[in-house]
Amino acid sequence: MKFIDEFRDKNLVQEIVRRIRSLADTPAAIMEVCGTHTMAAARFGLKSLLPEQVQLISGPGCPVCVTAQMDIDAFLALGDEANVVLASFGDMLRVPGSQTSLERRRAQGTAVRIVYAPLDAVELARQEPGKHVIFFGVGFETTMPAIAMAIRLAASLRLDNFSVLCVHKTMPAALRALLASGEVRVSGLLCPGHVTTIIGAAAYDFIPQEFGIPCAVTGFEPLDMLLGIEAILRQLHEGRPRVDNVYTRAVQVQPNPRAQALLAEVFDPCDAEWRGLGIIPGSGVKIREQYDHFDARTRFPEVWQRLAPAPPSPCRCGEVLRGVLRPKECPLFHQACTPSQPIGPCMVSSEGACAAAYRYDG
Amino acid sequence: MKHILLSHGAGGKEMTMLIEQVFLSRYGSQDFSKDDSATVLLGSHRLAFTTDSFVVDPLFFPGGDIGRLAVAGTVNDLLTAAARPLALSASFILEEGLEIDTLKAIATSMQQTAAECGVTIVTGDTKVVPKGSADKIFITTAGLGLVLRDGVSGAAALPGDKIILTGSVGDHGTAVMLAREKLLEGGEAIASDAAPLTDLVLSLIEAGCAIHTMRDPTRGGIAGSLNEIARQSQVSMEVEEALIPVNPAVAAACEALGLDVFKVANEGKMLIIVAPEDAARALELIQGKRYGTQARIIGAVGDKPAGRVKVRTTIGTSRILDPPSGDLLPRIC
Structure with a gap:
């Protein structure tokens, strides 16, 4: 398959692995920020190709996983309203809320x-006017333009029966918070390829500049990821942290102007609560006043008034998302928490670090 | 677990749990089969006996329909017991308001598929339920066959055996999903593989190939079937990703939709586990058959760790091939 097979070429993989081995002169903990990277690394057994000094750590880039428990509970509670249809991406289907899913x-x-x-979801609303x-608006910058399109379409159709529970998150602010906390020691970041098609590689310039940490924007095939790891090791080797873009077939330095214009039209930045990371200033978006007819928070405010705070849970997904706990170090992993009976989202999302470890590492 | 979820019917871990906790714990005797067909002794003959239900949505899809699926699926289940399919039953639950022409088209397809593989539908039943109590049409079949080779079972795979796959994977589940959701432009180019494998399987048995296990990898795909066999036989398995045939359009659709093609259903394929000395001969026979031209030896059975299936990836690394979990594609068969 074009654009797939080339990036799974065994000989090229071996060549890059050789180059990685020659560059790996010091221990390096590389965080793959994006959940799709976590899954791809597990699916292709990439860790077994890397020299012992090079470790991969999963980061906070699984959108379902970082959604706050209260937001999940709120969406589930919206189902109590009369004549409501809850529409969601499939990823969210089995994610446990405090009481149900x-x-x-x-x-x-x-x-x-x-x-x-x-x-x-807009089409669904059109077909069922009663x-x-x-729609549960979960996701990073990659997903946001499609939600913005949906809201704009609903507005142009003057639909009265469509709204979005918007819990979108933006990536750079979360990375800043994570690095500033100093909790996890990271030698380099594999930056999320899809997010970067929207925000541009320059969005990460502050990471090498302020934190001295190398970055590489990569795609999701084995060769993409290995090239990203090589780029980070080379930066470490040369002592010159910067943002390398090794996903040039999709990502540019500057943001996608059309997507950015669309986002600015529909959303305003706001503070957002992340599972595991708490409230991060400016790391979320809310639907702008002009479109608040399509904001589930405006349409069903009473749901939030009766929402109970999430009860304490033994789930340690938050630590997994901060990169301080590996899935297999969690006492629930494979015991109380499995993909069939998940305690936390990381075990059930298709981008979750625990799901990846459960499925592919045994 | 208080309520039935769709995932309880998806052929994964949840379904295994449900069967064990609800059915096996109540009427699971020593004779309760963990294979797709049970076998029962009648005088000097051993009979294969199976039942299956079909609830696919949509009823008609590229490459087949619910009728072809019902006949081929039942026949293939009998074949996994190394049995010659003899007779089928077909019971219909019909929703009030279904067009008679739709039912006629399905019955015609069943007759054609039965004729193709030399089996007869000998009895049936018809029930009609009020509109909304069922979705158009559900079919339940039973099948009876004569076992030609004893001991072929999911529990009979031995270390050293070779694993033959009779063709490409993922066609049926992908075709149905695209037909239902109209997800990708050009998706109609992907056709279900629904087919009865009688000729292919009987030729192997008649040639005396030392077949140990056969399973048709329907719901849960080859990942589900290989894991079941590894558990039942208490063996390990290793398969080579690069050797598993996947039609390019199916591979592309699965990449785009985030599906694992190894977990997607097939309805005209067989996993055949055969003694190593007979593997080459069996493969040649299969490749000479209409539904076996793409057949390959995809891997081998090992001893440890028991129950574990590994896959060697295209880039040369090794990972677990985990059994499916959750409702990947509801109502695909």
Whole structure:
């Protein structure tokens, strides 16, 4: 398959691994920020190719995983409203809320629809004028333009029965908070390729400048990731941290102007609560006043008034997301917490670090 | 767990748990089969006996329909016991309002598929339920066959055996999903592989190939079936990713949708585990058959760790091939 097979070429992989081995002169802990990177590394067994000094650590880039428990509980509680249809990406279906999950609510009769694109949720609202379709807007910059499109389309159709629970997060602010905390020692960052198609590689310039940490923007095939690791090791070797872009077939230095214009039209920046990281200033977006008819928080404010605070949970996903606990170090891993009976989102999201470790490392 | 979830019917870990906790704990006797067909002794003959239900949505999809699926699926289950399929039953649950022409088209397809593989539908039942109590049409079949080679079972794979896959994986599940969701432009180019494998399997048995295990990798795909066999036989397995045929359009669709093609359903494929000395001969026979031209030896059975299936990736690393979990593609068969 074009653009896939070339990046899974065994001989090229071996060549890059040789170069990585020759560059790995000091221990390096490299954080793969994005959950899709975590999954790809596990699926292709990349860790077994790397020299012992080079460690991969999973970061906070699984959108489902970093969604705060209260936000998940709020979306589930919206299902109690009359004539409501909860629409979501499939990833969220089995993520446990404090009491229930979308999957369980569906079994008990709540209308839950899995959609593949936010525009499908708008179409659903058009087809069912007697229902109110609420879409769970989860995701980083990659997903946000599609949600913005959906809101704009709903506005142009003057739909009265479509809204979004917007819990989107922005990546650079979270990385700043994570690095500033000093909790986890990171030698370099593999920056998320898809997010960067929207925000541009220059968005990470502050990381080498302020923290002295090398960055490489990479894609999601084995060769992409290995080239990213090589770029970070080379920066470490040369003592010159910078942002290398090794995903040039998709990512540019500058942001995508059309996507950025769309985001600015529909969203305003705001503070956001992350699972494991707490409230990070300026790391989220909210729907702008002009479009607040499509904001589930405006349409169903009473749901938040009756929402109980999330009870304490033994889940340690927060530590996994900060890179301070490896999935297998969690006492729940593979015991109380499995993909069939997940305690936390990292075990059940298709980008979750625990799910990757459970599926591929045994 | 208080309520049935869709994942309880998806052929993964949840379904195994449900079967063990609800059914096996109540009526699971020593004779309860963990294979796709049970076998029962009748005088000097051993019979294979199986049942299956079909609830696929949509009823018609590229490469097949619910009728072809029902006949081929039941026949293939009998074949996994190394049995010659003899007779089928077909029971219909019909939703009020279904067009009679739709039912006629499905019955015609069943007759054609049965004729293709030389089996007869000998009995059936019809029930109609009020609109909304079922979705258009559900079919339940039973199948009876004569076992030609004793001992072929998911529990009979031995270390050293070779694993043959009779063709490409992922076609059926991908075709149905694209037909239902209309997800990708050009998706109709992907067709289900639904087919009865009678000719292919019987030729191997008649040639005396030392077959130990056969399983048709339907729901849960080859990842599900290989894990089941590894657990039942208490063996390990290793397969080579690069040797597993995947049609390019299916591979592309699965990449785009984030599906693991090894967990996607097939309805016209067989995993055949055969003694190493007979592997080459069996492969040649299979490749000469209509539904076996793409057959490959994809790996081998080992001894330890028991129950573990590993896959050697295209880049030369090794990882676990885990069994499926959750509702990957609801109502694909």
